[in-house]
Amino acid sequence: MSWTITAKTVCLVTGASAGIGRETARGLAARGATVMVAGRNPQRTEEVTRELRRTTGNPRISHFVADFSSLDEVRRLAAAVKERHTALHVLINNAGVWHQRWQVSHDGFENTFAVNHLASFLLTRLLRDRLVASAPARVITVSSVLHRLARRIRFEDLNHRQGPSLYGLAPYVHSKLANLLFAAELARRLAGTGVTSNALHPGNVATSVVRDSRLLTLGIQVGRLFLRTPVQGARTTLFLATAPELDDVTGRYFADCRLRQPARAARDATTARRLWQVSRTLCGQGEPDERTTVPPAVADGALFDVTIRYREPVFARYAGLPVRTYEWQHQVRAADAADAERQGRAEFEVLRLASSVGWSRDIVEVRCQRVD
Helix, strand or coil, rough: CCCCCCCCEEEEEEEECCCCHHHHHHHHCCCCCEEEEEEEHHHHHHHHHHHHHHCCCCEEEEEEEEECHHHHHHHHHHHHHHHHHCCCCEECCCCCCCCCCCCECCCCCCCCHHHHHHHHHHHHHHHHHHHHHHHCHHHHEECCCCHHHHHCCCEEEEEEECCCCCCHHHEEEEEEEHHHHHHHHHHHHCCCCCEEEEEEEEECCCCCCCCCHHHHHHHHHHCCCEEEEEHHHHHHHHHHHHCCHHHHCCEEECCCCCCCCCCCHCCHHHHHHHHHHHHHHCCCCCCCCCCCCCCHHHHHHHHEEEEEEEECCHHHHHHCCCEEEEEEEEEEEECCHHHHHHHHHHHHHHHHHHHHCCCEEEEEEEEEECCC
């Protein structure tokens, strides 16, 4: 049956209290869908909900408040969505930030990565069963063409502690690459369920995503004549949410309502799988994955923090930099410290090979500490 938006089509749009998210919610409501608006600011989210009801004439618009810098709030949002509706047909992961300076999330992560990637990852996983039960359904993730500036996922430094970033650009482009890898891996894991997963670049839009940067906000104000409006920026998102011809299209990347090819780093299936597993760990989701079995011996083992101190002498000499010692941390379940060290070393090697260059790394020290 061809995809159609009706009053029975239940949609959730995150980051919908302003900008592209608000116009996406407006477009879905205008087409008659049942729309849930999720925003960070309580007053603004409620005001947007009332305004959308008034301007679209659609009373089936509700709202939730959730700060995506807190994974607990993401969990509460997922629970509230499930409680309010027995079905979910469209999930639009639109919420995003761009901080000028390094900020930490409620859970201790670099906040741009936490909001732009981890929150969407966790929310989608928590709503997965509801989406599958409601199939056909669609998951749409808003990325950016700026993902092309990120050559790889920095597994060894997801919190961007190892170097300065000009106006917060590095964490932002890194998170946008993560969005694409997540959308592609989600498509693979949802194959055959009737749920599709696609990502998009909305265009260069004048929005409040850079609200924490005075300089970038000034740039937005100056460049408004050359930037797209939020209405224009929402067009590709709405196309992915409503177009009947996309029934069987999944794992793809769009811009200007057309299929595009993302950067090579975004097409790396090995990196996508590693990012998925690492994201699960960071989000505290220890349960078996949809297509992953956990050996009983490991599942019943103790929890260990594995810390590996290492150097990259070849890279340092190539780049003309001093040889520094870095730390990489990982959490595993293992029978004992020796097993934890073995797993940690193996994971460390996988992540090294998954990087875009795979420089050799000299391990200086491995520390394993039991935490439960």
